[in-house]
Structures are given as C-alpha cells and as structure tokens.
Amino acid sequence: xxxxxxxxxxxxxxxAVTAVExxxxxVEEGEIFGVLGPNGAGKTTTVECLQGLxxxxxxxxxxxxxxxxTQGRELRGRIGSQLQESALPDRIRVWEALDxxxxxxxxxADWRVLMGQWGLTGKEKASFASLSGGQRQRLFVALALVxxxxxxxxxxxxxxxxxxxxxxxxxxxxxxxxRGTTVVLVTHLMDEAERLCDRLAIVDRGRVVAMGSPxxxxxxxxxxxxxxxxxxxPDVDFLFRVPGVETVERRGEQVEVAGIGAVLALVAxxxxxxxxxxxxxRTERATLEDVFxxxxxxxxxxx
Amino acid sequence: MIALRRMAWxxxxxxxxxxLTVVFALVLPLIILVVMxxxxxxxxxxxxxxxxxxxxxxxxxxxxxxxxxIGVVSIPAHLAGNRExxxxxxxxxxSVPLGVVVGAExxxxxxxxxxxxxVLGVCAILAYGVGAPASPLLLVAAFLLSALMFAALGVMLxxxxxxxxxxxxxxxxxxxxxLMVGGPGPPPETLTGVLGVxxxxxxxxxxxxxxxxxxxxxxxxxxxTGIVAAIALGASLVTAxxxxxx
Numbered sequence: 001x002x003x004x005x006x007x008x009x010x011x012x013x014x015x016a017v018t019a020v021e022x023x024x025x026x027v028e029e030g031e032i033f034g035v036l037g038p039n040g041a042g043k044t045t046t047v048e049c050l051q052g053l054x055x056x057x058x059x060x061x062x063x064x065x066x067x068x069x070t071q072g073r074e075l076r077g078r079i080g081s082q083l084q085e086s087a088l089p090d091r092i093r094v095w096e097a098l099d100x101x102x103x104x105x106x107x108x109a110d111w112r113v114l115m116g117q118w119g120l121t122g123k124e125k126a127s128f129a130s131l132s133g134g135q136r137q138r139l140f141v142a143l144a145l146v147x148x149x150x151x152x153x154x155x156x157x158x159x160x161x162x163x164x165x166x167x168x169x170x171x172x173x174x175x176x177x178x179r180g181t182t183v184v185l186v187t188h189l190m191d192e193a194e195r196l197c198d199r200l201a202i203v204d205r206g207r208v209v210a211m212g213s214p215x216x217x218x219x220x221x222x223x224x225x226x227x228x229x230x231x232x233x234p235d236v237d238f239l240f241r242v243p244g245v246e247t248v249e250r251r252g253e254q255v256e257v258a259g260i261g262a263v264l265a266l267v268a269x270x271x272x273x274x275x276x277x278x279x280x281x282r283t284e285r286a287t288l289e290d291v292f293x294x295x296x297x298x299x300x301x302x303x
Numbered sequence: 304m305i306a307l308r309r310m311a312w313x314x315x316x317x318x319x320x321x322x323l324t325v326v327f328a329l330v331l332p333l334i335i336l337v338v339m340x341x342x343x344x345x346x347x348x349x350x351x352x353x354x355x356x357x358x359x360x361x362x363x364x365x366x367x368x369x370x371x372x373i374g375v376v377s378i379p380a381h382l383a384g385n386r387e388x389x390x391x392x393x394x395x396x397x398s399v400p401l402g403v404v405v406g407a408e409x410x411x412x413x414x415x416x417x418x419x420x421x422v423l424g425v426c427a428i429l430a431y432g433v434g435a436p437a438s439p440l441l442l443v444a445a446f447l448l449s450a451l452m453f454a455a456l457g458v459m460l461x462x463x464x465x466x467x468x469x470x471x472x473x474x475x476x477x478x479x480x481x482l483m484v485g486g487p488g489p490p491p492e493t494l495t496g497v498l499g500v501x502x503x504x505x506x507x508x509x510x511x512x513x514x515x516x517x518x519x520x521x522x523x524x525x526x527x528t529g530i531v532a533a534i535a536l537g538a539s540l541v542t543a544x545x546x547x548x549x
Binding site for chain 2: 051053073074076077081083085086087088089091092096099100101103104105143147
C-alpha cells in the first residue's frame with residue numbers, strides 16, 4: 001500500500017534562517033504519526049509545507065499522491081487541518097462556521113452529525129468568541145473533519161489547554177483514528193506523543209534525529225531499567241551476578257538496581273531465592289522524555 | 304458558487320452584528336446630509352454648483368461618499384483584521400479560493416451600499432425636496448460601477464496593509480481626504496493648486512461626477528467611466544498579485 005504521506009529530504013529556509021534542514025519520513029494509512037520536537041525545531045514548517053501552505057525549497061513531498069507544491073488547492077480540499085494561530089471571526093456562530101466550511105466541499109460530511117460527535121450540540125448558536133478553549137478546539141477538529149478527509153494534520157492541538165481538557169483532546173485524536181482517518185500530530189509534549197502515537201519522528205534543528213514507535217525508541221535509546229525495593233538484609237551484592245545488572249546502589253534500606261533487559265524479573269527471582277521478599281518492589285522505565293533529552297542534548301553538543 | 308453565496312451570507316450577518324460599522328456605513332452619510340443642508344440650504348446659486356441647489360448637487364456626491372466609506376474604511380479593516388487573527392489562514396487551509404473571500408467582500412459591500420444609498424436618496428428627496436433622479440437607469444449603472452471601484456480599492460488596501468489598526472487609520476484618512484476634495488466638500492471649481500491636484504487624484508471625484516451626471520441631467524460621461532473602470536481594474540490586478548493570506 002502506498003503511504004499517505006511521503007517526505008524526502010524536505011528543506012525550507014526563511015531568508016537566511018534555515019527552518020528545515022533535511023526531514024524525511026513516511027506516514028502509513030490509519031496510523032497516528034507524531035512529529036515531536038522542541039519549539040523552533042521546524043515541526044510546524046514541515047507540516048505547513050506538506051499542506052502546501054508554505055513552499056518547500058527542496059525535497060520531494062507527496063500527500064495522498066498529490067504534490068503540495070503544485071496541487072496545493074486540490075490537496076487542501078482533501079485533507080483536514082487544525083492550525084496553530086488560526087481563528088474564526090468573533091461573531092460567527094458555531095453552526096454558521098460548520099455550514100460554511102461544509103459548503104466548500106461537494107459531498108461534505110453532515111455537519112450536524114459532526115457537531116453531535118464532537119460535543120457541540122446545544123452550542124450551535126453560540127458565537128466563536130463565547131466558546132471556551134476546549135470548545136474552540138472541538139470546533140476546529142469538527143471543521144477539520146467536515147470534508148471527510150483521509151488524513152488530518154493537527155498542529156499543537158493541546159497547547160493552551162488545561163490538563164483535564166488535554167486528556168479530552170487526546171480522546172478526540174483517538175476517536176479520529178477510530179473512524180479510519182490517518183493523523184499527523186505535531187507536538188512538543190512528550191507524554192502526549194508517548195500516549196497517542198503509533199510512530200513518531202523526533203525533529204531537532206530541522207533534522208529528524210530519531211524515528212520509530214515510542215517503545216522502540218525507548219528500547220533503543222534509553223534501554224536502562226531501574227528496580228527499586230527496600231530490605232533490611234545486610235548484603236545485596238549477590239545482585240551484581242544477576243544477568244543484565246549494571247549497578248547496585250544502597251542508601252539505608254533503599255536499594256536501586258540499574259540494568260538492561262528483563263532486570264525486574266531476574267532481580268525478583270534472585271531476591272526470593274535468598275528469602276528476601278520486599279513488598280515495595282517496583283520498576284521505573286525510561287520515558288520518551290529521557291530519549292528526547294538524550295537525543296537533543298547530543299545534537300546540541302554537535303552543533 | 305454555493306461557497307460564494309454562503310460566504311457572502313455569513314459575511315453579511317457578521318457585518319450586521321458589528322454595531323460600529325453599521326452606524327458608520329448607514330448613519331454617517333445621513334448626518335452629513337442633515338448638517339450640510341442646514342448650512343447651505345437648497346437655493347440655487349448661479350455661481351456655484353453649476354446652477355443647481357446645493358442639496359441637489361451634493362446628494363449624489365453623498366451617495367458616492369457612502370460607497371467610499373464602505374470601500375476604503377470597512378473592507379480594508381475587515382480583511383486585515385481577518386488576516387491578523389488567522390481567519391484567512393483558516394480559510395486557506397480549507398481550500399477557500401481567493402475569489403470567494405474577495406467576491407464575498409464585494410457582494411456584501413454592494414448590498415450594504417445599496418441599502419445605505421437608497422435610504423440617503425429617499426431622505427434627500429422626501430425631507431429636502433431634492434429632485435428625483437433624471438435617469439434612474441443611468442444612476443443605477445453609475446452606482447454599480449462606483450461601488451465596484453470602491454470595493455476593488457478596499458480589497459486592495461486590505462491586501463496590502465498588514466494590520467487592522469493600520470488599515471483603519473489609512474482608510475479613515477483617505478475617506479476624510481476624499482470627503483474634502485472628491486465632490487462632497489467645497490465645489491470643484493473652488494479647488495485650485497494642490498487641492499486641485501488632490502481632487503484629480505481622488506477616486507471619489509470621478510464617482511461623484513458619474514452619479515451627479517446621471518442624477519441631475521440623466522447624462523453619462525465616458526471619460527469618467529473609463530477612469531473609474533481603470534481604477535477598479537488596476538486595484539484588482541494589484542490584489543491578485545499581492546494578496547497575502549497571512
């Protein structure tokens with residue numbers, strides 16, 4: 001199956017400032033693909049080039065088989081888009097916005113159904129200005145879906161939302177995917193990317209520094225596992241002989257074991273073997289944030 | 304076509320929900336009519352106004368002034384404001400063609416101009432005894448052509464000026480300047496030197512003359528028509544070339 005999105009060696013500069021140096025990735029049908037990176041990494045520029053909202057300086061781009069540089073208008077009619085820094089007129093009403101955007105696409109989805117799906121029923125006559133941040137976000141998602149797109153681009157959709165609304169927005173993204181729409185999600189939030197994305201590209205200073213599933217990236221770039229427990233047993237040095245264990249540190253009754261692989265199971269079994277049965281045995285895995293900090297620190301060191 | 308109709312309809316409703324612009328477009332010309340008629344009366348003076356009564360002479364020019372207000376004051380501020388706030392960006396991302404955005408502006412401004420112009424004309428006829436238009440047909444033609452020109456100018460200004468604030472300031476300045484030198488102010492024959500040059504540069508001068516010719520004499524000036532059409536065309540070309548969505 002051909003990918004929904006293909007980017008090869010995308011390059012984009014604004015005057016003397018290079019926003020995107022060299023970005024390549026593909027997005028397969030039905031997945032949630034994340035573009036993760038710090039502010040100013042070139043994420044937004046990348047997806048705006050993909051939507052033909054900005055003209056790429058170099059590289060090959062294909063979205064749904066179309067070239068955003070020459071077929072931008074046609075492409076934008078077939079994708080959904082939620083943009084940073086966009087708005088509607090203050091006094092436009094929810095139903096008017098949906099009706100207007102639906103009228104732009106022949107054979108658009110029924111916006112009344114969308115309004116129900118995205119929790120806007122009862123708000124049809126509310127003006128855009130009177131909507132809360134979360135309601136606006138839901139309206140923008142509904143507008144992005146009104147042309148029944150095959151792929152949606154969501155750019156920092158949870159920025160400015162409080163933690164509770166952020167969770168609601170995450171459910172929205174999963175609901176979009178559940179209806180069979182491919183999602184390209186731009187974010188600088190690690191927990192968001194880890195929770196939602198099937199695969200992601202970490203972008204830093206205009207380049208892709210890593211790509212894969214969140215777990216795959218963690219396994220590859222931050223494979224260390226920490227095991228914590230407490231015990232009154234005087235000697236735990238036997239743990240050094242457990243396969244995969246790299247360090248054992250003890251502070252009073254607290255013990256921290258660090259290693260790679262199935263350290264938790266092996267440490268547990270070694271402890272039980274010696275009659276030590278801690279009640280607070282727990283493990284701490286690296287998160288995407290550890291991967292991210294490691295990778296972006298490296299690229300900063302190289303710069 | 305459906306998109307253009309919907310967009311124009313929504314824009315019209317948005318306009319009506321904006322009290323300040325409604326007052327500006329509909330009420331200000333009436334105030335000017337009332338004040339000016341109070342000052343000048345409508346007794347014909349053979350030395351000025353080509354022998355017409357001042358209110359007779361000015362009413363068509365005030366109609367032009369309404370068109371200018373909508374064109375150079377409301378449209379640029381509206382367009383630039385939509386750009387500044389990211390509304391145009393939102394439209395573009397949903398593949399709204401430039402023609403729909405611009406066409407809706409033009410249609411809405413035409414509708415508002417029509418209402419405002421009719422109110423003004425009827426008030427002038429009923430309250431001040433201004434004579435009915437000598438040629439209603441030519442008057443409508445002059446009106447449409449002038450409205451088109453000012454809409455094109457407004458869209459051009461809205462395309463070139465980045466912020467709503469700047470657009471509003473520039474529009475107001477132009478509008479007041481045209482009020483003074485473009486027909487609704489001192490009679491053209493008293494404008495000499497720099498004022499005469501400004502008068503020739505003001506688009507309203509030509510719109511006023513077209514409207515006056517049609518209203519007062521049932522006449523038509525092809526020279527003025529050419530100038531008005533050229534301005535409209537030039538402004539449209541500038542828009543097509545320099546329009547910025549963001």
